[in-house]
Amino acid sequence: MSPEDSEETLPLLRTPDASVPRGRRVFLAAFAAALGPLSFGFALGYSSPAIPSLRRTAPPALRLGDSAASWFGAIVTLGAAAGGVLGGWLVDHAGRKLSLLLCTVPFVTGFAVITAARDVGMLLGGRLLTGLACGVASLVAPVYISEIAYPAIRGLLGSCVQLMVVTGILLAYVAGWVLEWRWLAVLGCVPPTLMLLLMCCMPETPRFLLTQHQHQEAMAALRFLWGSEEGWEEPPIGVEHQGFQLAMLRRPGVYKPLIIGISLMAFQQLSGVNAIMFYAETIFEEAKFKDSSLASVTVGIIQVLFTAVAALIMDRAGRRLLLTLSGVVMVFSMSAFGTYFKLTQSGPNNSSHVGLLVPISAEPVDVHVGLAWLAVGSMCLFIAGDPRALRCLLAHCCLLYPQCPFHADLRP
Template sequence: MTPEDQEETQPLLGPPGGSAPLSRRVFLAAFAAALGPLSFGFALGYSSPAIPSLRRAASPALRLDDAAASWFGAIVTLGAAAGGVLGGWLVDRAGRKLSLLLCTVPFVVGFAVITAAQNVWMLLGGRLLTGLACGIASLVAPVYISEISYPGVRGLLGSCVQLMVVTGILLAYLAGWVLEWRWLAVLGCVPASFMLLLMCRMPETPRFLLTQQRRQEAMAAMQFLWGSEQVWEEPPVGAEHQGFPLAQLRRPGIYKPFIVGIALMAFQQLSGINAVMFYAETIFEEAKFKDSSLASVIVGIIQVLFTAMAALIMDRAGRRLLLTLSGVVMVFSTSAFGAYFKLTQGGPSNSSHVDLLTTLSMEPASASVGLAWLAVGSMCLFIAGFAVGWGPIPWLLMSEIFPLHVKGMATGVCVLTNWFMAFLVTKEFSSVMAVLRPYGAFWLASAFCIFSVLFTLSFVPETKGKTLEQITAHFEGR
């Protein structure tokens, strides 16, 4: 029997008619898995308060210069790209649960190395390890949560991945106000340690167990997560075909979600989110915010609030609507952001950030502050729009659209695409500004946001209320 025929004959794994389960322990399991993204967010946010502290370090061996500070912030993305590849391999071979347990090790060890650091190389090594853990967690947590969820709450629980990421970032910003870098690294060990303890008591996903022909364990997992396997349609017994022969790329059920997943990850980074975040503190300073760290906290609060709102309405509004709305808001706000730079940058420009600030300082004080408030409003609107759609939904859809037998490799490629694009956009944005000037760079981001909206309307399917098997059937035209 071919894989296509086998999938045709397999009943759906999900509640008949979308009926509600008898147990709420699925929420506990989702929370346990989402502690990985919380650690991921904390690791991302750690550099913001830690770098100023390390610049003032008493020991010369630990003091960061500009080059070392740049690597301290950026090396996480390189580790995460490697973690995405490793996570894609682990998730199919070790399973979803064990992969989450294993990713706690580089989180704890990485922060422990930073805590005990005696030189810059130990700091960078610790950051690389936490980045590796970020890559694994960003892949495995959405997959685990999507496979234990039933359709009625999969959007809510899947969106909690991004919610926990931005919560972790905000936690790092807030804790950075009162803790110096060593104690902040000690705090970074806590979410991962808690996840290790809690995930040990959670089951593997029933779908993965069935691919391994471990039927009795799958039934026990259903009983734990959903209260009773009797309310669920008889699940498939046969194992999915593991591995990824390239010939399978000819199948619509493989290449269509592949294109959608990779494009969503690329558009997420091309939207300009990293560029906007890069300018956040400067923009707040121009608006006469005295404490630049307060700007980071404000941005973090906006992200948490609007990501939480997206999670609450995800299963009602649907993925396509929120992606489209989010994209339209980002088009408007990046256009306004570009207009701000155009208005404050008179005459020729070599477009470096320093020269831009010099130009701004030549403006009359009242005009500069007024235009800075335009930028603050555009930036906050952009962050809110991103948090409602293009922040959480690409990760959610990545965990929903791939068939089980290619999920590890396919999600690995998507995560690698996301982190590579994040590194590329962050590193090359200044070069783009040198060619197009700052306003041109943000208008280019606006154009990418327009393309993301058109792509969503043309190619992204609505997965709201569908089982994972129904989503696969949609791509295969069944």
């Protein structure tokens, strides 16, 4: 039996008439789910201010050496990798809503373990738990939001996911400017706790309920999210449900967007942007910047602004143009930042470079002060060109191929 013959067509969801005012609860539900990406961003950005704080104010048993500091930042990605696998299973078996509720547990537990840490092992364990929650939230939240939104606002709400991630990073940077590592971890418990409270009042997505043959519950969820049925119009949007089979990979409409999506994500990760986010304050300290916390906050603000700009102009400028421009900007900015470190490092290998910029009698610190703008400027330019803001392309690349069997209900 072919995959086409095995497809199960589920009941139809009608599209609300754009001329009829819709209920606002869909925005509240989207905000509740988006607190997951906000918590995700906070967990990513937490290590940047926490590492210098742990080195300055922590008890001797918690002091981080170079190796421990490296693990403290990076181990969250190991948890996120496991969380992505776990989230993929949960989203189909437990549902979108329950998956979001469950991911609040490792978020709060992880930050609580960090708060109560008595040794470095507890610090790393807490980071691993928050990473696990990050992996689940980053997968489930976009699915929940896309399935509760009607087509007229699906793009708007979908673009808010990445905006909430970078907002969470900025929140960690700003809070880390005034809070030491332990109180910063306490603050990290707030967004997931709020998400838990709000999501308890939100419905499961109509699409998931339909796949479970809970038709009445699906219609009740639609009425809660979209308002009354008055003004809904045809033609309807069909919702299809089918399982994935390896034979589908022979179709160009499946393997082409799959390759594109995986390649974009791989290159984005290999660009080193996560290392920048994890160790921003440490990097600026190594660059001898006078106020590393202020520099990190500046980077966070730039990331939020350009993520918002990219979301606004993406449909007009085109994804390919923005991705190409992103790559050029990141190559230039990282080259400039590497040049800064080469010029300012103290050692015999680069003394001739230093001599080109300052008098022979000048101290190396003069070079640091004179070129501090290059460190901050190149880092801000790198963040401005970060293709994170274009990540929604991964969710929509299948729309380039009309024969793609996935997300059929999302096509215009």
